[in-house]
Amino acid sequence: MADNYTKFVNGGLGKKLSKQLGLPRPAILRRYAPDAPLTVGPVLVVSDDASAGDADALAKALVAWDVDVRRSGDDSADIRWGGVVLVGTAAESPEAVSEAVLALGGTLRKLAGNGRVVVVSRAPEAGDSPTLAATRAGFEGFTRSVGKELRGGATANGVQLTGGAAVDSASALGTLRFFLSAKSAYVDGQVLPVGPSDAQADVDWARPLAGKVAVVTGSARGIGAAIAGTLARDGAKVLVVDVPAAGESLAAVANKIKGTALQLDVTAPDAGTKILEATKHLGGIDILVHNAGILRDKLLANMKPAQWDAVIAVNLASQLRINEQLLAAGVEGLRIVSLASTSGIAGNKGQTNYAYSKSGVIGHTAATAPLVAALGGTANAVAPGFIETEMTRSIPVGTRVVARHVVPSLQQGGLPIDVAEAIAFLSSPVASGVNGQVLRVCGQSMVGK
Amino acid sequence: MSTTPSPVPSTREAVIIGGNRIPFSRAGKKYVRTSNQDMFTAALEGLVARFGLQGERLGEVVGGAVLKHSKNFNLIRESVLGSSLSPTTPAYDVQQACATGLEAAIAVTNKIKLGQIESAIAGGTDTVSDAPIVVSDRLRAALLDANHAKTTGAKLKALAAIRPKDLAPVSPSTGEPRTHLSMGEHQAITTAKWGISREAQDEIAFNSHQNLARAWESGFFDDLVTPFRGLTRDDNLRPDTSLEKLAKLKPAFGSSLDTAATMTAGNSTPLTDGASAVLFASREWAEERDLPVLAKFVDAETAAVDFVHGHEGLLMAPAAAVPRLLARHGLTLEDIDFFEIHEAFASTVLTTLAAWEDEEYCRTELGLDGAFGKIDRSKLNVNGSSLAAGHPFAATGGRIIATAAKLVAAKAAETGQPARALISVCAAGGLGAVALVESA
Numbered sequence: 001m002a003d004n005y006t007k008f009v010n011g012g013l014g015k016k017l018s019k020q021l022g023l024p025r026p027a028i029l030r031r032y033a034p035d036a037p038l039t040v041g042p043v044l045v046v047s048d049d050a051s052a053g054d055a056d057a058l059a060k061a062l063v064a065w066d067v068d069v070r071r072s073g074d075d076s077a078d079i080r081w082g083g084v085v086l087v088g089t090a091a092e093s094p095e096a097v098s099e100a101v102l103a104l105g106g107t108l109r110k111l112a113g114n115g116r117v118v119v120v121s122r123a124p125e126a127g128d129s130p131t132l133a134a135t136r137a138g139f140e141g142f143t144r145s146v147g148k149e150l151r152g153g154a155t156a157n158g159v160q161l162t163g164g165a166a167v168d169s170a171s172a173l174g175t176l177r178f179f180l181s182a183k184s185a186y187v188d189g190q191v192l193p194v195g196p197s198d199a200q201a202d203v204d205w206a207r208p209l210a211g212k213v214a215v216v217t218g219s220a221r222g223i224g225a226a227i228a229g230t231l232a233r234d235g236a237k238v239l240v241v242d243v244p245a246a247g248e249s250l251a252a253v254a255n256k257i258k259g260t261a262l263q264l265d266v267t268a269p270d271a272g273t274k275i276l277e278a279t280k281h282l283g284g285i286d287i288l289v290h291n292a293g294i295l296r297d298k299l300l301a302n303m304k305p306a307q308w309d310a311v312i313a314v315n316l317a318s319q320l321r322i323n324e325q326l327l328a329a330g331v332e333g334l335r336i337v338s339l340a341s342t343s344g345i346a347g348n349k350g351q352t353n354y355a356y357s358k359s360g361v362i363g364h365t366a367a368t369a370p371l372v373a374a375l376g377g378t379a380n381a382v383a384p385g386f387i388e389t390e391m392t393r394s395i396p397v398g399t400r401v402v403a404r405h406v407v408p409s410l411q412q413g414g415l416p417i418d419v420a421e422a423i424a425f426l427s428s429p430v431a432s433g434v435n436g437q438v439l440r441v442c443g444q445s446m447v448g449k
Numbered sequence: 450m451s452t453t454p455s456p457v458p459s460t461r462e463a464v465i466i467g468g469n470r471i472p473f474s475r476a477g478k479k480y481v482r483t484s485n486q487d488m489f490t491a492a493l494e495g496l497v498a499r500f501g502l503q504g505e506r507l508g509e510v511v512g513g514a515v516l517k518h519s520k521n522f523n524l525i526r527e528s529v530l531g532s533s534l535s536p537t538t539p540a541y542d543v544q545q546a547c548a549t550g551l552e553a554a555i556a557v558t559n560k561i562k563l564g565q566i567e568s569a570i571a572g573g574t575d576t577v578s579d580a581p582i583v584v585s586d587r588l589r590a591a592l593l594d595a596n597h598a599k600t601t602g603a604k605l606k607a608l609a610a611i612r613p614k615d616l617a618p619v620s621p622s623t624g625e626p627r628t629h630l631s632m633g634e635h636q637a638i639t640t641a642k643w644g645i646s647r648e649a650q651d652e653i654a655f656n657s658h659q660n661l662a663r664a665w666e667s668g669f670f671d672d673l674v675t676p677f678r679g680l681t682r683d684d685n686l687r688p689d690t691s692l693e694k695l696a697k698l699k700p701a702f703g704s705s706l707d708t709a710a711t712m713t714a715g716n717s718t719p720l721t722d723g724a725s726a727v728l729f730a731s732r733e734w735a736e737e738r739d740l741p742v743l744a745k746f747v748d749a750e751t752a753a754v755d756f757v758h759g760h761e762g763l764l765m766a767p768a769a770a771v772p773r774l775l776a777r778h779g780l781t782l783e784d785i786d787f788f789e790i791h792e793a794f795a796s797t798v799l800t801t802l803a804a805w806e807d808e809e810y811c812r813t814e815l816g817l818d819g820a821f822g823k824i825d826r827s828k829l830n831v832n833g834s835s836l837a838a839g840h841p842f843a844a845t846g847g848r849i850i851a852t853a854a855k856l857v858a859a860k861a862a863e864t865g866q867p868a869r870a871l872i873s874v875c876a877a878g879g880l881g882a883v884a885l886v887e888s889a
Contacts, residue, residue: 248495248675252498254501
């Protein structure tokens with residue numbers, strides 16, 4: 001699972017050596033297991049005075065999830081917090097948040113390995129007074145900074161309520177739960193806007209996608225196969241799609257997860273229609289994951305038309321066309337999740353074509369969101385950072401070590417399952433209040449604009 | 450000789466849901482050291498994945514291989530056990546030379562029509578690359594004697610009977626046991642008898658390659674073939690072949706005849722490895738699962754000819770089977786939209802067509818009032834056949850059924866009218882099996 005370096009520094013000799021030499025010491029990240037508790041220890045909920053009511057509401061929800069919840073600190077020496085939730089939803093001035101923030105600070109040395117910090121706040125909205133806007137906006141930079149200070153596989157993320165969403169609405173709680181859980185192992189420093197939703201709060205957390213039909217493109221191997229497997233684990237019937245030439249491994253993926261295989265080139269002009277036809281006998285389509293993507297790296301000065309065009313056709317134009325066909329068919333309640341990339345945000349040498357396509361994905365996700373929302377659906381994107389796949393194993397060792405151990409706060413690459421978990425979350429009914437967003441799964445590789 | 454056909458018994462329908470095969474590969478290439486079981490399991494797995502049949506208990510899986518080792522006595526059942534189907538799916542092997550796949554389909558569809566089963570997979574597999582090697586009869590006799598002997602002395606005595614020449618292995622052959630002629634030599638006699646020209650045969654071969662290549666390019670096989678062992682297309686396919694190139698090939702069969710030899714490696718099928726499988730069901734089973742129904746497997750007929758005494762050509766049985774099948778349904782050649790005539794050799798197709806056009810032959814041999822008829826050549830093997838795809842004996846039936854089902858489904862969708870395909874497969878032993886497939 002973990003790369004060799006991460007394993008080494010977690011062993012006896014490696015631990016000692018890396019400490020003495022000041023080398024990065026990535027932790028072994030805790031990942032989701034069906035029977036494991038939600039968090040590694042008790043969860044403390046702290047807030048400013050004005051937000052105390054919201055904090056109580058959240059604490060109540062946590063209790064319902066069988067979490068050991070505390071509303072006040074614990075001075076005992078051996079306490080190890082599984083998570084600390086900072087609620088600042090009703091804070092009205094920057095001065096008012098200091099007590100809660102410092103209370104959080106006081107717990108960080110006692111945060112367990114793979115512990116979680118989640119900051120629940122409200123997004124600045126049009127019409128806010130400058131003071132209120134400042135109060136709310138401050139939490140964003142604060143959350144990212146906390147993420148950078150944490151060690152031992154702990155993460156800090158934010159739930160940013162928008163449009164007057166209630167703190168204990170299904171989507172707000174679902175997002176909080178995702179950030180607290182091991183499913184967000186490689187999600188760090190993210191502040192995710194969550195709007196109002198009419199989702200049911202009553203969720204079967206073991207099978208949140210039960211009864212849903214999901215389509216995953218590019219799923220014959222790597223991240224796509226992990227996404228398909230994770231959606232199936234969560235209860236969805238999955239149609240796995242890949243080019244006919246990848247049919248052998250596609251069939252193996254389908255048979256492993258009790259899914260259905262469709263050999264289809266997503267760049268075909270009628271790909272969307274073909275997907276609709278193929279999902280007919282499964283009972284329709286509820287979730288569409290645009291994962292199919294290719295790389296044709298070349299410095300722009302040396303880029304050949306075929307290299308540019310192929311990347312745009314597969315990574316971007318196919319998604320646009322398939323979305324158009326599904327929307328034209330009036331598919332209701334569709335959850336679209338597209339694979340973007342941190343390259344699409346930050347840019348990458350030799351990847352002008354790839355970055356254009358992935359940046360384009362972020363663009364069309366924002367524009368598609370209101371269109372699918374009109375039919376009760378959502379469109380979001382997930383931007384992976386350095387993920388351990390066959391593809392990234394081919395990156396030269398120097399670049400790979402930097403991307404893997406130096407850039408991200410978590411000091412390691414992510415796994416395909418980490419991307420898949422984020423997609424499964426965004427596809428789930430409780431995430432209906434998250435729309436038009438880009439969720440990074442990058443271990444806080446905070447590169448980019 | 451002519452009998453009034455008995456009416457078609459009324460039973461429920463058996464429908465074709467879809468098919469899957471692995472790309473066919475010329476012997477000795479991609480699938481070297483790949484067993485029949487590996488290949489058939491792969492064909493099953495692709496079919497299971499295409500229709501989400503994991504863990505499903507099907508009524509039956511039936512298939513076979515022509516070249517089969519005795520250790521594969523339960524080849525199809527073993528393949529089912531190695532697949533993602535429920536292990537409670539029964540299976541059995543059949544074998545009818547090159548008609549094995551089609552005969553398997555006839556068997557399962559009859560059971561579906563009778564209501565004995567609701568769903569089934571029929572297919573076949575063959576490998577020449579992994580063919581069993583047989584020891585000589587003398588060596589086999591000595592080893593068996595030694596095995597049965599009770600004392601060491603008797604054992605040694607039995608083994609002492611072995612001579613060095615007995616140790617040479619016997620390679621598998623496609624020769625006819627009763628005539629010792631290879632299939633190609635048999636067909637060369639038939640070809641000469643009907644006066645089929647070299648040019649006409651090369652044209653059939655050329656069209657087969659052109660049609661199959663076009664079908665691949667158009668994505669026709671995207672939901673009929675799953676890649677295997679890195680092979681994504683039939684590797685016998687020569688999209689760039691030409692009539693000129695085919696005309697340059699030396700004759701391979703018929704050199705000992707009085708007439709000029711016309712059969713070459715280009716207009717004869719090569720030895721091939723591959724496997725195929727087709728999913729059949731009752732309409733109710735398909736509807737319960739919302740599975741697509743491509744076509745109905747309407748009916749089938751088998752025939753055999755006396756080739757041993759030279760009365761008839763080895764591969765001419767389908768010429769007799771087709772008129773009987775169509776008569777049973779009150780149909781003529783005019784009513785058929787697609788002719789899927791297995792190209793064992795280009796001349797097999799041509800001698801069959803020539804026979805149907807020959808008044809004398811149809812009267813005396815087929816018991817008809819006159820010539821059976823002439824087919825519209827534009828309806829013949831429109832997406833290629835065995836000359837281009839190759840011919841892994843028992844796998845050919847499944848390949849053709851799935852192709853025919855998809856063709857009639859598309860034609861019916863396009864025209865709004867029912868469409869029919871006629872399937873014809875000749876086989877060693879003077880056998881032939883034919884079937885009628887109609888849009889659902």
